[in-house]
Amino acid sequence: MLSYILRRIVATLPVMAIVALFVFSLLYIAPGDPAVVIAGDQASPEDVERIRQSLGLDRPFLVQFGSWVWRILHGDLGTSIFTNLPVSAMIGQRLGPTLSLMIVTLLLTIVVAVPLGVVAAWKAGSLIDRVIMGFAVFGFSLPVFVVGYMLAYIFALELEWLPVQGYTPLTQGFWPWLENLILPAIALGCVYIALVARITRAAMLEVLQQDYIRTAKAKGLGQGGILFIHALKNAAVPIVTVIGIGIALLIGGAVVTESVFAIPGLGRLTIDAILRRDYPVIQGIVLLFSFVYVLVNLMIDVTYTLVDPRIRY
Amino acid sequence: MSEELLRIDDLHVAFSTRRGVVEAVRGVTLTVGAGEMLGLVGESGSGKSVTGFATTRLLDAAGRVTGGKILFRGQDVTKLRGDDLRHLQGAAMSMIFQNPRAALNPIRAIGLQIADAILTHKRISKDAARAEALDLLRAVQIRDPEARMNAYPHELSGGMCQRVMIAIAISCNPALLIADEPTTGLDVTTQKVVMDLLADIAAARGMATILITHDLGLAARYCRRIAVMERGRIVEEASPKILFNAPQHAYTRRLVAASPTATSRIEDLVTEEERERYATVVSKPRQEPAHGTPPLLEVRKLAKRFDQGSAAVADFSMTMAGGESVGLVGESGSGKSTTSRMICRLIDPSEGDIVFDGQSIGHVASRDFHRSRFRKDIQMVFQDPNESLNPRYSAFDCIAHPLMRLDGQRAGDALRKRVEECAERVGLPLDLLPRFPHQLSGGQKARVGIARAIACRPRLLVLDEPTAALDVSVQAVVLQLLDRLRRENDIALLFVSHDLNVVRMLCDRTIVLRNGGIVEQGESRALFDNPKTDYTRKLVEAIPHIETGEVLAAAL
Numbered sequence: 001m002l003s004y005i006l007r008r009i010v011a012t013l014p015v016m017a018i019v020a021l022f023v024f025s026l027l028y029i030a031p032g033d034p035a036v037v038i039a040g041d042q043a044s045p046e047d048v049e050r051i052r053q054s055l056g057l058d059r060p061f062l063v064q065f066g067s068w069v070w071r072i073l074h075g076d077l078g079t080s081i082f083t084n085l086p087v088s089a090m091i092g093q094r095l096g097p098t099l100s101l102m103i104v105t106l107l108l109t110i111v112v113a114v115p116l117g118v119v120a121a122w123k124a125g126s127l128i129d130r131v132i133m134g135f136a137v138f139g140f141s142l143p144v145f146v147v148g149y150m151l152a153y154i155f156a157l158e159l160e161w162l163p164v165q166g167y168t169p170l171t172q173g174f175w176p177w178l179e180n181l182i183l184p185a186i187a188l189g190c191v192y193i194a195l196v197a198r199i200t201r202a203a204m205l206e207v208l209q210q211d212y213i214r215t216a217k218a219k220g221l222g223q224g225g226i227l228f229i230h231a232l233k234n235a236a237v238p239i240v241t242v243i244g245i246g247i248a249l250l251i252g253g254a255v256v257t258e259s260v261f262a263i264p265g266l267g268r269l270t271i272d273a274i275l276r277r278d279y280p281v282i283q284g285i286v287l288l289f290s291f292v293y294v295l296v297n298l299m300i301d302v303t304y305t306l307v308d309p310r311i312r313y
Numbered sequence: 314m315s316e317e318l319l320r321i322d323d324l325h326v327a328f329s330t331r332r333g334v335v336e337a338v339r340g341v342t343l344t345v346g347a348g349e350m351l352g353l354v355g356e357s358g359s360g361k362s363v364t365g366f367a368t369t370r371l372l373d374a375a376g377r378v379t380g381g382k383i384l385f386r387g388q389d390v391t392k393l394r395g396d397d398l399r400h401l402q403g404a405a406m407s408m409i410f411q412n413p414r415a416a417l418n419p420i421r422a423i424g425l426q427i428a429d430a431i432l433t434h435k436r437i438s439k440d441a442a443r444a445e446a447l448d449l450l451r452a453v454q455i456r457d458p459e460a461r462m463n464a465y466p467h468e469l470s471g472g473m474c475q476r477v478m479i480a481i482a483i484s485c486n487p488a489l490l491i492a493d494e495p496t497t498g499l500d501v502t503t504q505k506v507v508m509d510l511l512a513d514i515a516a517a518r519g520m521a522t523i524l525i526t527h528d529l530g531l532a533a534r535y536c537r538r539i540a541v542m543e544r545g546r547i548v549e550e551a552s553p554k555i556l557f558n559a560p561q562h563a564y565t566r567r568l569v570a571a572s573p574t575a576t577s578r579i580e581d582l583v584t585e586e587e588r589e590r591y592a593t594v595v596s597k598p599r600q601e602p603a604h605g606t607p608p609l610l611e612v613r614k615l616a617k618r619f620d621q622g623s624a625a626v627a628d629f630s631m632t633m634a635g636g637e638s639v640g641l642v643g644e645s646g647s648g649k650s651t652t653s654r655m656i657c658r659l660i661d662p663s664e665g666d667i668v669f670d671g672q673s674i675g676h677v678a679s680r681d682f683h684r685s686r687f688r689k690d691i692q693m694v695f696q697d698p699n700e701s702l703n704p705r706y707s708a709f710d711c712i713a714h715p716l717m718r719l720d721g722q723r724a725g726d727a728l729r730k731r732v733e734e735c736a737e738r739v740g741l742p743l744d745l746l747p748r749f750p751h752q753l754s755g756g757q758k759a760r761v762g763i764a765r766a767i768a769c770r771p772r773l774l775v776l777d778e779p780t781a782a783l784d785v786s787v788q789a790v791v792l793q794l795l796d797r798l799r800r801e802n803d804i805a806l807l808f809v810s811h812d813l814n815v816v817r818m819l820c821d822r823t824i825v826l827r828n829g830g831i832v833e834q835g836e837s838r839a840l841f842d843n844p845k846t847d848y849t850r851k852l853v854e855a856i857p858h859i860e861t862g863e864v865l866a867a868a869l
Contacts, residue, residue, distance in 0.1 A: 211415040217371055219430040219481060220403030229429075230418050308420050309465045 005302065012294045019290040020072070023283045024065050038081060038277055051081070072287070078280035087284040090269065097167045098265035100177065101257065102250050105185040105192065109246070113193040114239065117200020118227055124205055132197065139194030144253050148187035148260035155183060165262035188257040192246045199242045203235035210234070236307040244300035251289055318386065318521050319345040319368070319489055325380035326360070326367050337363040337376070339545035345489065350515060350522040352532030355542035356568070356784035357755065361525045364542070365491045367391070369408045370398060385489070404434040407482040411494035413474035417466040423477045424462030430484045449480040453510060471645065472503035476510065483514060490515065493525045498781070500644045500811040501855040508535055527784055529572045530857035533557065541565050571789040573814035579796050607671050608632040609805050610656070610773060615665035617651050625651045626829040629665070635772060638799055638806040640820035640837060642813060642852065648829035650777055653809045657693045657775045658682040669773070689719040689769035696778040698758035702750040708761045709746040712736065712768050719769050735764040739794055756787035763791070767798060775807045780815065792819055813856055817841050825849050
């Protein structure tokens, strides 16, 4: 098992290398002279030349790439062109809110979507099933910003139950932290809950038709035991897969959600960096996201072996 | 009869399907005495399993008891609800199923699965339940029970899984056990061991058993009383002796005739009308190949080793002439399927050579063999007609596909004509060609599989248990079809099977395999009548025999 995890980590190196190459090339894929692009419309030729010098853009591409990779391997993601702060520090500041939002959303999704899917499968074809699946379609179809503004309007402005916007770090207390995350998490989780509930239902329906479920019934087991002990664990592989894939969805959704709820997270940093053409920051963020994604995939594969004894690596 | 335990009175069960309500059981009446073993025999769709499921209240959601009573100790089980029902299921009455590996939860250790049943019905601690589970594993004679407690179903053989199922079923000492095809899919020797065990346990615990099976011979061996079902009704109920020697109902007679026995010949399985047409073919003497003709297939010292462990097949040699039929028999794990797959060039041999029509084909990598010109000469018919057909291909596509791939035919009239020819050859009605596998019956699917295999006019057909999933009457027809193909089209048959009665009828020669090596080979009848090795003798003795007498011959 341990050797498998090590092998998998080694196997991610080429993936990360390709991602790094792509991320680095962003600057060159964009049309025009990178220095001119970064300097913006109002820059004088001297400004452009200064940027070119400071970023080392006058050197050959491979040399630049080599020194960039070398710096990254030493933990140096470069310096923001706009704020002159180290990129790693900027990301570090913004990581907390985004991570909080993603974890709360993830937990909310699992706690809500999986039981909904199980109940829908158990009562397949009934009114309950149709209502749950109807909500799932609804959740799929609504964009995050629509749900976000609706929730903020109803629960924050009208009912005044929860704060409208903002973020409080966990260090200032659990409830203040959570209070600010509930609405964004619901908004962000909508699509995700719908997706996971549907997959759970489909996987459970498949499992509930299996012979061993009939055996469980023949033993006289209660409905709860059959659904959660015998069926759900057997249905877990597709569910875990989709939850994992959904984390990519969350990353994308976080960008929008953070704008709607004014959360100072990575999503807003990304937007700001793109608008300012702050290439070192964009590169740093994309690199971080791809790394997280590769890691999540590894975690999914490891989870399989915990769930299903037939899967051995 | 001893004290009455179960009385089923005019039971009707209906299923609501897309095409309306289907009546699966139409007025079944039967009784089971305490401690008695009753055989419930019939072909697929006869309603025998549905009767069993209705009794244990395990019918699918679509199925409903529409009439009649099921009285268990005087109580109508069709009316039980809630806790009463749960006390019935598993505690008073339990069930074991066909395909034991699928009936066990694949990701739960078997010890836990047995303990689940105990904990549901007894108020004892988890440790006590675990100890009882261990005792049960001992009772069903599983070797090394302590270690097996933590095993998962995929780590056990099919026979072992069925023992675990039996352990679960008897865990709460039920008064009635319903065994639904408990040994279908297990090989003959395992079948005998499992059935003997079941019979012993039932006798020792005074447990009544209903043995649901399609195998008349099996029911005859273990039951004193057999009820025969056809299309939702019981058509005859009698002791095995009377049933086989003087079957009263026409259906029973057909069933008895179609069940292959140690002495039956392939033409015995045919009904009167078909027999004449068939006789003309059989009487036509087969052309003996001219002396010195090279054999069609020659296998030399074939061996297969998988990644780790010992050889699955070692030192296997054989020859086959054109139009000859050879049987390959052995228990599961004996390497017969591996051997047949190597000969088909679906997997690569580790050692040895395969010579087909004078050309060595053993060294062509199996993944490249589809480009070999011999691909169309060697075709395969697979075990499960349900799973070996692509559910998205119509019957026509299934048969046409190899013609397009291997014969280079294009879609058009010629292709259609050839497909229809093949369908006619195997007796598949042409109006079924546009249908998809799920719209066909098991026998029809088997015919599609054979039509597909013969479409490119192969010279060697390798058949891996082609009739194992079929009813005896369908099996009879398929066997005749294969025999006719061999006689009329000179197709050589390599027939892999664990059903020795079938092999004896169909094959000129038989090769007995054990642990990947040849134990014995020779002319089929001689080999089975006078086995030279203990292993072959054990295989032969494990076949449930039907005592046939002159009365039966007269009845036909």
